[in-house]
Every structure is written in C-alpha cells, then in structure tokens.
Amino acid sequence: MNARLCLTKLLMVYCFVFIMGIATFVRADVVIIVHPTAEQLLTDIQIARIFLGKDKFLPNGEQITPVSMKKTTSAYKEFSQDVMKKKPKQFSAHWSRIAFTGKAAPLQEATTSEELKRMVAENPNMIGFIPKEDVDDSVKAIDISQSF
Secondary structure (H helix, E strand, C coil), X not given: CHHHHHHHHHHHHHHHHHHHHHHHXXXXXXXXXXXCCCCCCCCHHHHHHHHCCCCCECCCCCECEEEEECCCCHHHHHHHHHHCCXXXXXXXXXXXXXXXXXXXXXXXXXXXXXXXXXXXXXCCCEEEEEEHHHCCCCCEEECCCCCC
C-alpha cells in the first residue's frame, strides 16, 4: 500500500511539473496562430498534443494540422525550447520518428512567417506558430494562456 501511495504522489508531482512547464508558453516570443474564423476552444495541453502529432482532431471532430517554421529559423528554435520544452533536434527527431512509423504525416514547414500565415489563412484546419511581431489581420494569434 505504501508503494502505491508513493507512486501516486510521484505521479502528482510529475503532472504538476508538466503543467507548470506548459504554463510558461506565455513567455515565448512566438505565438500560436489559427485561421481568423477559428472558434474552437483548446487547452494548453491540447495545443501541445497537436504539435506533438498526438492529436489529429479537434474536440468537435474537425481535423487539425500543425504547421512549423523551418528548422533553421530562430522561431523554430524558440518554439521547440520555450513552448515544447524540447531541444530543436529532439523536436525534429520526434517528428521524424512518428512520420517514419506512420503515426503522423511529416510536419509541414514554411520558410517564412509570411508563408506560414498564408497557409493558415487559407486553411481553417491548420495551426502554426510565428514570431509575435509578424502577426497581422490575416490570422488569429492566440495567447497560449487563453483559449481561442
């Protein structure tokens, strides 16, 4: 019984640390962007699961496709480190692994913020990230601490 109690406490601590890590999304200089008409509410954890390729559908059943900045951009580096809490190579390796095993299609990439904004603006089922300063009316920027 003591072992079960210790395991439960350890699991609770792990969940707390994980949730606190996700809460630091707000500090990043990158923002999550969605189609301007997006109204679906998502939690921070759901957004993280989308960008890890674990969730392919929104709670309402609509398909969602994450789009990334190119691996060589500072936005990609910042997003993977500050938002996903992974080194850029780890985040990239994660996507390579799940694409190779067929669990998800390869992560779509955009070379510039303008290209990524265009992709998201043209497809209501896409979600991406760009530097805060590149946000305009063509997309809806969401603060990770809030729902959209």
